[in-house]
Structures are given as structure tokens and as C-alpha cells.
Amino acid sequence: MKQIIQDLKNGQTILETVPAPQVRNGHVLIKTRQSLVSLGTERSLVEFGKASLIEKARQQPDKVKLVLDKIKSDGLLPTLEAVFTKLGQPLPLGYCNTGTVIACGSGVQGFRAGDRVASNGPHAEFVVVPQNLAAKIPDNVTDPEACFTVIGSIGLQGIRLLQPTYGETIVVIGLGLIGLVTAELLVANGCNVIGFDYDQTKIDIAMQKGISAISPGQGLDPVKFVESQTQGNGADGVIIAAATNDKKVISQAAQMSRKRGRIILVGVVGLNLSRNDFYEKELTFQVSCSYGPGRYDSKYEQKGHDYPLGFVRWTEKRNFETILHSISTGRLDVKPLITEKVPLKDFNKIYGNLGGTTAIASLLVYDDKACPDSVVKLSQPAFTATSGSSAIGIIGAGNFTSATLLPAIKGLDANIKYIASSSGLSAKILAEKGGFANATSDYTMILEDQNVDTVIITTRHDLHAPMVIESLHSGKNIFVEKPLCLNETELTAIISAAQKNNKNVTVGFNRRFAPLALKIKQLLGNDAMNIVATMNAGAIPKDSWVHDMQTGGGRIIGEACHFIDLCTYFTGSRVNAVCMNALGVTPEESTDNASILLRYENGANAVVNYFSNGNKTYPKERIEIFSLDRTLIMDNWQYLKGFGFKNFSKMKSKSDKGHHNQFRALIRFIRDGGQPLIPFSEIINTTRASFACIASLKTSAWVDVR
Helix, strand or coil: CEEEEECCCCCCEEEEECCCCCCCCCEEEEEEEEEEECHHHHHHHHHHHHCCHHHHHHHCHHHHHHHHHHHHHHCHHHHHHHHHHHHCCCEECCCCEEEEEEEECCCCCCCCCCCEEEECCCCECEEEEEHHHEEECCCCCCHHHHCCHHHHHHHHHHHHHHCCCCCCEEEEECCCHHHHHHHHHHHHCCCEEEEECCCHHHHHHHHHCCCEEECHHHCCCHHHHHHHHCCCCCEEEEEECCECCCCHHHHHHHHCEEEEEEEEECCECCCCCCHHHHHCCCCEEEECCCCCCCCCCHHHHCCCCCCCCCCCCCCHHHHHHHHHHHHHHCCCCCHHHEEEEEEHHHCHHHHCCCCCCCCCEEEEECCCCCCCCCEEECCCCCCCCCCCCCEEEEECCCHHHHHHHHHHHCCCCCCEEEEECCCCHHHHHHHHHHCCCEEECCCHHHHHCCCEEEEEECCCHHHHHHHHHHHHHCCCEEEECCCCCCCHHHHHHHHHHHHHHCCCEEECCHHHHCHHHHHHHHHHCCCCCEEEEEEECCCCCCCCHHHCCCCCCHHHHHHHHHHHHHHHHHHCCCEEEEEEEECCCCHHHHCCCEEEEEEECCCCEEEEEEECCCCCCCCCEEEEEEECCEEEEEECCCEEEEECCCCCCEEECCCCCCHHHHHHHHHHHHHHCCCCCCCHHHHHHHHHHHHHHHHHHHHCCCEECC
16 A cells, blocks of 8 residues: 655655555554645654754754763663664654545444544555544545544644633634634634634635634734724633744733633644733633543553543544534535645645645545555565575564664574564565565464464564464464563463474573673573662653553563563572562552562572662663672673672673674574573563562562462
């Protein structure tokens, strides 16, 4: 299929051929008929992409601080690699889509194949969206009209926050696409509406819709104009729908407001607030968030959990439906806003002149004959197999694959035949970058290919177990990024599948392959030891999927398992009991800051401190080992110091956590066979130990892992 993407490195807007996405649980697969180009939003993205690195940094000072902190903790080169990897990820454009449902995932309610729907899907021939981000289109609403659903919802949410009453005077600053729709909805709500914009075409359209609109560029003072229209009282409310860096907009909005007036920001403007402007009138100011309640809430958007209507009357989906109803009943007329309709293949007629266009709404029209191919074949793969070697399929094309896996595997003569991602877009981009033969959105193609011997799985944690089991039953060897699974039931099923199919399972516990870890093992062997391992992991937002025990498993199961495995590697033994104590009340709250005690079969002991409340500039990982009057201290995988060793005192390494050595060993195992990278019994033991951590926290007791 075809999809429009933005290259953030050079600012190019590209019509890319990518695999069509696959429908999944709680989502609908839509064949696009038309989509609306949000000229203001998409212009800013294109301009950001075209900006130099210095200008990008100036536009995002908060991101610059994060980069500087990462340089202090991880070093310059790894940080630069991470930044360029992030900039190399394509950005899908568009969020105002109309089309026809062609498939529904399990659990979807209220939709069926053949329904015409509006959604926030991107500019692509086929899109997959959650059921709460799509709404049915009434029969008397055309596709071009329905394209305004999402844009209209953004304006509607601003109105809902403003809470206007019949007869109030409301000012709309910025009569672009969102501003014009917002103003017309306010008129339908019985308000007296005043609008400001510098574009005379937009002023004219607003006037035709019963809006008192003027251009400040003609010399009229907006504040004085509002005062003249309100008998000197000022506006009851102001909605700012403009996109500008001008810091005067907020001040003008305050000056034109009456005492205790309300100001809602829907657009993007400079936020240099003056206390006096707001203090004297006791004004209220609020920023509106996109389409309405539910936005950016993964439980609502991705998992389909609706908010009860009795408590949250207007969600983003119900806002979608309200806009469509307003168009259907004639209360909102969007047809005059349509400037042009352009076939998808001629997209550059729109994007080639975003900076100079006077258009209000540009629509992209799609080919009815488009087919949802799930694979894109690329020519001349850069990775070629040696004679007799088996192919590899990668499932997952996220940040780990792009920033860690592919750089680590480069130059290792790996025969990678496929890369798969659910959306298809990221798979295509990485396939081109890595020189792989096929990009697909359907990972089952990898499992069905008899030439694929090994599957590498780098998806979200909740998908690891089902994909591992399915791959094993397809006769594949497995490398899965940690964790192996999220609970004992999944682990039991994996063990059974591995034994039944006699296939190898490896988990990405890469730290045992790091140069400094190998040196530590060489120096200590399996001598009795005490280990103190500290991870200054850093905080992750509480709404991140990592914290969701059903999706990410929490940070102990999902991340601290790395150091449990590392301690197992150093001790040469297996964990037989675990005790964990942590900050917080519940396991979900506590897995950010915890101390884990590990008791090993050979008598060794380890303490794993996994903390997120430390300073970001402090090194992320530190290990101290005490054994037979000797001490080793490893600092952030860069420095190793020895005390009490006859022939060793220190060692320095580039920041290397073992990924390259790990994948080199994996490729060698795929090609030549031999012993597994990590004994499966140790992988099982580490996984059970991570589960025991959570059980210990719940019971406040030691938990036997055996």
C-alpha cells in the first residue's frame, strides 16, 4: 500500500510503499477513501524536519536537556547514535481519515465490515485504529464532509472546556481550519462570535457564517474592537486557535476578556503569561487536549475501556459522533472550507507548497482498487547467506531493533530474510536500511517459511510468550528479547513447547556477554562471592505500558531480570530463594524502587538494587563483588577495578553491554550449532526468580524458587 511519511532528518515528505497493517484485537482495519491534510499541524512538522540540527534543538530545549544528561551518563557516541536513530524513524502524517471497514479484530463492538467510518488514521491506503477512535458516518454525510470529524472534535473539546452559555460573546483568535469550525459551532450554540485572522479569504468565509470577523493587519486594534462590540465589558470567553510564536496573543486575549472571563488554548502560541493581565480580572486559562477525554489514555484508546457516560458525558469518540451529527443535521457546514481535492499520487501538489498555500482544507483522494498487501519485497539484500546457512526472521521493528539489534548484528554475515512490524511502516524503513529481502506486517509469513530457521522476537512484553510458543510449534529456534514471559502459566507453556519441538530458546540477557562481564568471570570463576548490583534505571512515566502488569510486567520482571541473570552467570549457580522489599504500597507502585536478595544453591548471595529515584547524571549500572579477600568494582560498563588480585588492577572499555558479542554468538550458533548461548535451565530459573520477587513483595517473605 501507499502511505505518506515525513523524514525528520531532511524534511522530505515521501509517498512510501509499505506493507498494509494487520487488524488486531480491539481495532478495525479501514480502507481509506479520503483524508484531510491539516495544513497548520502538518506544515509545522514539515518545517521541523527541514530545520538544521541546531534549529531542531532550539525548538525543543527540554529534549536538549535529556540529551545532555544522557551524554553525562552514557557517553557522547552512544548518545549521538540514539539521537540519530530517533531522527531516522519516519513520522506518519495525517489524522483525519474516512474509509470503509474491511475487517474487525476480536472484541470490537459496534462495527462490521462495510461500515463507512471516520477515524484519526494517517494518510495511508489502509489504516488500523482502535474502536474508540473511529465513528460511523451517517448516510447523508459525504466522505469529504466526514473528513472534518477529527478537526471538528478538536474545536468542540475547546468549546466544552469553555462552557459557553446562550448569548455570550466569544472571541476566536485564528480562523484557520480549526478556528472556522470552532466559530461555527459556537454560533450554533447561540453565542455571539468575533473572529480574528490575517487571511482575508478566511475572514470572508467567517462573515458568511454569521461571525463578526476582522483582520488585525488592516490596522484595527483587536482589543478595542471587542470592547466596541461588548459595550466596553469585554468578551465572556476567548478560544485561541492560532499557531504562532507571537507571545502577544495571550496578552491580547486577557486584555479583551471581561472580569472573570475564560481563555482556552486550542492552538500553539507562545506562553509568556503576565500576572497582571490575569490577576486584575481573575481570569482563568486552560489548555485543551486534542479530541477530548480519553486522549492519550491507553486503557481507553488501546484497550477499549470506555468511560461511563454518567460520569464522563463527552469522550473523544462521542465528540467524533457529535461532529458527524452536526454535519448531518446541517448545523455545521464544512463544504465551503474545502479548497482542493488531490489524488494521493499527486500529494506533492499539497506538500510541495505548504509554506505558501492559501488553502483552508486540502483533501487526498484514494484509489478504490488498492489492495492490502502484507509484504513488500526489496531488491538485492545486503546481508547474504553463506552456503547452507539458514535464514532469520525478525518480529518487531521498534526502538530496540533499530537502535540496538541492527547495529549490533551489522557485519556478522547474518542471513536476515524478513522483518515484521504490526504497522508495516517501521518494518519497511528498517528493511531498506538493513538491506533485508522482505518487509511484512504479517509475522505468520515468517513462521510459514521453511527456509527460516530462527526467529528473533523484539515486540512488547505481553506478546513474547504467545509468539515464542507459536514459533516453537512452527519448528523455529527462538531468540526473544527479555523478558521471556510475564507469568508462570506462560512459562509452563513455553517449556512444554520447547521440549515437544526440541528447539532452542534464548533470551536477550546480553550483559553476561559484555567484555567487562567476561573479564569478571575469568578473574573469579565460581568462587564463593557476595554481589551488590545497582541499577540507576531512571523514572518512566506512570502511564507507560512498561508499568502495566498485563502488558509490560512491571520493571522487575521486565528489566531487573537482566541483573538476576548476570548474578547467576557470575556465581555459576542457580537462585533457590528470593526476598524483595520496595518503596510503595502495591506491586504496581513498587517495582520502580526495590532491593532484591538472591540466595544461590552454592551459597553465594546477591543484592540487586533497582532504583528509579536517582539522579540521571549518576552512572546507570554499578556492580561490586566481594570474594576471598578480593573485590571487583564495575562502573557503567566502562571501568573495572580490582583489589587484591596479583596480576590485575583495572580495565577500561567503551560503554559495551554485550549486545555485539551476544549476537555474534547467536549467528555462530545458528550457523554451526553447538551449545546454547545460555542454558535453558538458567533462563527458566531467572524467569521464575523475577516472578518470585513480586510474590515476595506481596507476602513479605522469602519465596522458594525451586
